[in-house]
Structure formats: C-alpha cells, structure tokens
Amino acid sequence: MQSHESNRLWLDTYPEWLPADIETPEGSILEAFLRSADHYPNAPCIHYFDHSYSYRQIRQWSLRLAGALEHMAVLPGDRVMLIMQNIPQAVIACLAVWMRRAVVVPLNPMFTGADLKHYLDDCGAELIICQDDLYPDKVALAVQGRDKIRVVTSAPIDLLPVDAARPAQFENLHKLSFDQTLSLLALIAREGAETTQVLKPAPEDLAYLVYTSGTTGPAKGALIRHANVMHNAVVYEKACRLDHGDVVLGVAPLFHITGIVGHVAIAFHLGIPIILAARFEAGETLRLIQKYGATFTVAAITVYIALLNHPRLKQYDLTGLQKAYSGGAPVSPATVRKFYEAMHLTIYNIYGLTESASPATVTPLGMTGPVDEQSGALSVGLVIPGHDAWIVDLDDPSRELPPGQEGELVLKGPGITDGYWQKPEETAKAIRNGRLHTGDVAKLDEQGWCYIVDRKKDLINVSGFKVWPREVEDVLYRHPAVKEAAVVGVPDDYRGETVKAFVSLTEEARAQRSVSPALLIAFCKERMAAYKYPRIVEIIDELPKTLTGKFLRRQLRGR
Numbered sequence: 001m002q003s004h005e006s007n008r009l010w011l012d013t014y015p016e017w018l019p020a021d022i023e024t025p026e027g028s029i030l031e032a033f034l035r036s037a038d039h040y041p042n043a044p045c046i047h048y049f050d051h052s053y054s055y056r057q058i059r060q061w062s063l064r065l066a067g068a069l070e071h072m073a074v075l076p077g078d079r080v081m082l083i084m085q086n087i088p089q090a091v092i093a094c095l096a097v098w099m100r101r102a103v104v105v106p107l108n109p110m111f112t113g114a115d116l117k118h119y120l121d122d123c124g125a126e127l128i129i130c131q132d133d134l135y136p137d138k139v140a141l142a143v144q145g146r147d148k149i150r151v152v153t154s155a156p157i158d159l160l161p162v163d164a165a166r167p168a169q170f171e172n173l174h175k176l177s178f179d180q181t182l183s184l185l186a187l188i189a190r191e192g193a194e195t196t197q198v199l200k201p202a203p204e205d206l207a208y209l210v211y212t213s214g215t216t217g218p219a220k221g222a223l224i225r226h227a228n229v230m231h232n233a234v235v236y237e238k239a240c241r242l243d244h245g246d247v248v249l250g251v252a253p254l255f256h257i258t259g260i261v262g263h264v265a266i267a268f269h270l271g272i273p274i275i276l277a278a279r280f281e282a283g284e285t286l287r288l289i290q291k292y293g294a295t296f297t298v299a300a301i302t303v304y305i306a307l308l309n310h311p312r313l314k315q316y317d318l319t320g321l322q323k324a325y326s327g328g329a330p331v332s333p334a335t336v337r338k339f340y341e342a343m344h345l346t347i348y349n350i351y352g353l354t355e356s357a358s359p360a361t362v363t364p365l366g367m368t369g370p371v372d373e374q375s376g377a378l379s380v381g382l383v384i385p386g387h388d389a390w391i392v393d394l395d396d397p398s399r400e401l402p403p404g405q406e407g408e409l410v411l412k413g414p415g416i417t418d419g420y421w422q423k424p425e426e427t428a429k430a431i432r433n434g435r436l437h438t439g440d441v442a443k444l445d446e447q448g449w450c451y452i453v454d455r456k457k458d459l460i461n462v463s464g465f466k467v468w469p470r471e472v473e474d475v476l477y478r479h480p481a482v483k484e485a486a487v488v489g490v491p492d493d494y495r496g497e498t499v500k501a502f503v504s505l506t507e508e509a510r511a512q513r514s515v516s517p518a519l520l521i522a523f524c525k526e527r528m529a530a531y532k533y534p535r536i537v538e539i540i541d542e543l544p545k546t547l548t549g550k551f552l553r554r555q556l557r558g559r
Contacts, residue, residue, distance in 0.1 A: 010448025036271030065096035076101035106255035113141030221421035300549025351380035387413030460489030481509035
C-alpha cells in the first residue's frame with residue numbers, strides 16, 4: 001500500500017536556503033503581472049530582438065485587446081486558441097484573455113490544419129488568435145464551415161518600429177490581411193479602447209488548457225489552473241535563486257508548459273524581462289544573450305547543443321548565464337562535461353511534465369546532481385518544495401518501493417493538474433486519489449535524488465530482460481562523435497525485441513567520415529551487458545523531436 005505521505009527524503013538534502021514548503025501567492029498570473037506593472041511600470045517586460053517594451057506598454061496593449069474581447073462577448077471559462085511563435089503578441093493575448101477570466105489554449109504553430117481542426121473540436125473554442133501567415137493554409141482549413149468562430153491575426157513584425165531594420169528571419173516576410181479576420185494591431189492601436197472591467201481570475205480558475213506533446217499517444221488537454229502556475233513560479237524563484245535582477249532567456253516555446261511557467265509566469269512574478277525572438281536561431285540567441293545580459297533559462301538540451309556547435313560561439317560573452325537549466329529530456333553526464341569545458345557553463349537538470357505544470361524535480365542552484373552508479377544517469381534533481389513523490393511497482397501500483405529500486409514515479413502537490421479536458425477515463429488512469437501516475441520509470445536514492453530511467457511505454461524486452469533506452473543512449477553519448485542518440489525496440493524473431501539506436505554525428509565526425517554503425521556497436525558492446533548493447537545502429541542527419549527536445553520514438557520505430 002502507498003503511504004498517505006511520502007517520506008520526503010530529499011528535504012534533508014535541500015540547501016539551507018531552500019524551504020520545505022512554499023506558500024502559493026494569492027491571486028492569478030494576471031494579478032502577478034498587474035502588481036509588477038504597478039511596481040515597475042517603466043522597467044522592460046519584453047526584449048524582442050533589438051526593441052524593448054515596458055510593463056506599462058504591455059499592460060496598455062493588453063487592456064485594449066481585452067476591451068475588444070469584451071465587445072466580442074468572450075465570457076469567463078471560454079477557451080481561446082492561441083497559435084503563435086515567441087512574439088510579444090502571444091504574451092499580450094494571454095493577458096487579455098485572462099482579463100476576461102477566459103482560458104488560453106496554446107498550440108504549436110507547426111500543427112497542420114487537420115491538427116488544428118482536431119484541437120478545435122476538442123476544446124470548443126470560438127475565438128482564435130494566430131499569426132497571419134498561419135491563416136491561409138492552416139487556420140482557414142480548421143474553421144471551414146464554422147461561421148461562429150472569429151479569428152484575430154497578427155504579423156511577427158507588427159510591434160516593431162516601421163522604420164527599424166528587420167531581423168534576418170523576417171527579411172522576406174510580408175504582412176497579410178484577410179477579409180475574414182480581425183487585425184490584432186488595429187485592436188490594440190485604438191486609444192480609449194481599454195476594457196472597462198478587468199475580470200480577475202480566481203486561483204482555482206483555469207489559466208491554460210495545455211495539450212500534452214503526444215510522444216506516446218494522442219494528445220490530451222491538461223487542466224492548468226492559475227494556482228498551479230503561481231506555485232511553480234515561486235518554486236523556480238526559490239530553487240534557482242532568482243530575483244528582480246535576473247533576465248529570462250525565453251527560448252522554450254510559449255505554447256509549452258516550460259515557456260508558460262519557466263518564462264512568462266516567473267517573469268511576471270518578479271517583474272523582470274523576457275527575451276523573445278520568434279523562433280530559435282542559435283546565432284541570434286547568442287547575440288541576444290550578450291546584448292541583454294540573460295541570466296536564467298530553461299531550455300531543451302537541443303538548444304544548448306545548437307549553441308555549443310555554433311561557429312561563432314567564442315565571439316560572445318555568456319558568463320552571465322549562470323542559471324541555465326535543461327528539461328524535456330535528462331542530460332547525460334558526458335554532455336554536461338562538454339558544455340562546461342567549452343562554455344564554462346553549468347547546466348542543471350530539471351524534470352517535469354505538462355501535468356506537473358513544469359518542474360517536478362529540480363537541481364538547486366549551486367548543487368551538483370549525483371550520477372547513479374548502476375545506470376550512469378545524472379540525477380534530474382530533488383522533488384520540489386511542497387510536493388510528495390513515491391516510486392511504485394510497475395505491475396502493482398499499490399505497492400510502494402524503497403529507495404534504490406526502479407518503478408513508476410508518482411507525484412502529488414499544488415503544482416499537479418487535476419485532470420484532462422473532457423477525458424474522464426484518461427483522468428482516472430493518470431490521477432488516482434489526487435496522485436499523478438507519470439508513466440515515467442524512475443528511482444529515488446537514500447538522499448532523495450531522483451533519476452529518470454525512461455518512459456514506462458519505452459521499455460525494451462530482450463529475451464525477457466529489461467532494457468531502458470536511456471541507459472543505452474547515455475553510453476552512446478560518451479563517444480565524442482555522437483551528437484544525439486535515441487534508442488527504440490524493434491521486433492526480433494529470436495529475442496522478441498532487439499535494441500536499435502538512431503544516431504546523429506557531430507559536424508567534425510561527418511566531415512571525417514570515420515564513424516560507422518559497426519564502430520558504435522563495438523563501442524557499446526565493450527561497456528554494456530550482452531543483452532543491452534544495440535545490435536542495429538542507423539546514422540541519420542537529424543533525429544525527429546518535439547520542439548521541446550523530446551525524441552519522437554514512434555516515428556523512429558516506423559522507419
């Protein structure tokens with residue numbers, strides 16, 4: 001049987017400055033923003049390429065857009081789809097939606113029209129706010145035959161000064177307008193159009209309906225409340241030692257839970273700026289880190305790899321980025337060493353899910369996560385303040401396992417979702433007695449450090465023996481020629497399943513043509529048990545991933 005509360009072994013390992021529990025701030029994300037706008041009206045809220053927008057300016061634009069939503073009869077609880085890259089209008093739209101006590105449904109701009117139609121059917125939104133270039137081929141298809149749905153569009157350059165030089169990624173961009181849509185720029189440019197009544201959300205109100213990444217199955221809309229987000233914003237503040245002097249590098253997509261909590265919410269909570277640059281480009285990101293003195297970020301490991309491999313890396317001063325965290329996929333010890341040697345940058349592991357409103361475990365700033373002796377995996381940190389965690393048997397979830405044993409990670413706390421949108425069966429499977437069954441295989445050691453072994457569904461069964469992809473991937477990452485590695489199980493007549501690795505190589509290794517699948521198989525064979533090393537290695541140019549750096553193993557299995 002699971003105990004009512006976990007033993008919280010991690011509390012004894014916490015640094016003395018990290019509290020065991022956190023009191024969630026009163027109010028909503030909107031109120032956090034409004035407080036900061038009152039306290040720091042002239043301070044920068046958003047840095048966008050070479051232009052900055054103050055808290056006062058963002059508040060004014062948000063109030064005007066909220067006024068437009070009021071005229072459109074957007075009501076509390078209504079869902080509003082938001083389909084944008086990391087541009088200021090995405091932040092303004094969120095604030096305006098919350099001023100109506102409505103719910104933001106952020107979606108990936110890379111989705112197809114058919115994808116958007118599916119999400120529209122699921123969430124029942126009657127208003128879409130999107131980038132103008134997404135309308136003709138995607139959004140128009142999704143809303144076809146739905147006369148009640150209104151669409152507001154905006155171009156990524158709408159808020160840039162007219163006479164300013166365009167950022168390189170927008171050199172060939174043309175602003176678009178459509179008879180069937182409203183212009184966000186026109187709505188926020190009207191003086192005196194501010195809403196007459198800001199409907200402040202309650203902490204228990206839905207802030208977001210965030211769809212899971214769907215790497216292991218159909219996406220589900222996790223219910224993320226203002227209280228979930230604000231609690232975990234304070235977790236970031238305390239565990240990463242953030243204050244009003246910090247600058248957030250906003251490279252995680254703002255439609256993803258990391259961007260929502262680890263960028264937007266923490267910035268609003270502390271009254272600090274976010275650096276945005278539409279879509280991620282390594283060279284431009286390096287320039288903006290130096291220009292604005294970025295100090296904190298949470299990013300996929302793929303972002304750090306792109307920065308590390310950029311040919312002009314040495315031209316930039318990144319020494320201010322001392323609070324650099326990586327989530328999405330655990331970082332291997334070998335990768336952490338590479339970054340420190342090349343950039344003098346310490347990357348701290350963090351782990352979370354959409355359902356946990358970003359962080360579930362975190363490596364407190366200044367601490368070094370240990371490496372698991374058995375698997376060689378680097379810890380993803382300690383369970384965050386105010387939360388409980390258990391490791392339960394994979395076959396019998398009612399049986400709690402002691403420290404050191406692998407099982408499914410179960411979480412409970414104020415950051416955890418209470419369900420999925422209109423999916424009672426999925427909710428019942430994942431959340432039992434208020435506890436989130438993550439589907440991730442993990443273990444906790446005697447000091448409370450957490451190690452993510454792998455996804456429960458990704459287990460490879462080789463002749464009756466368990467092989468976790470993460471363990472094989474960590475060995476592959478030790479080879480200097482390996483840039484990225486993802487491991488899956490494939491059918492095998494003799495073993496049932498066998499281990500197959502997909503690998504991308506560094507630029508140097510590709511140029512030298514000195515690395516073959518046979519060489520990598522031999523490398524693993526020397527370092528792993530006979531049933532664990534990959535029998536098949538396929539070298540490909542790029543591994544398919546979500547925008548947050550998670551490998552799309554379903555695509556790899558289908559190759």
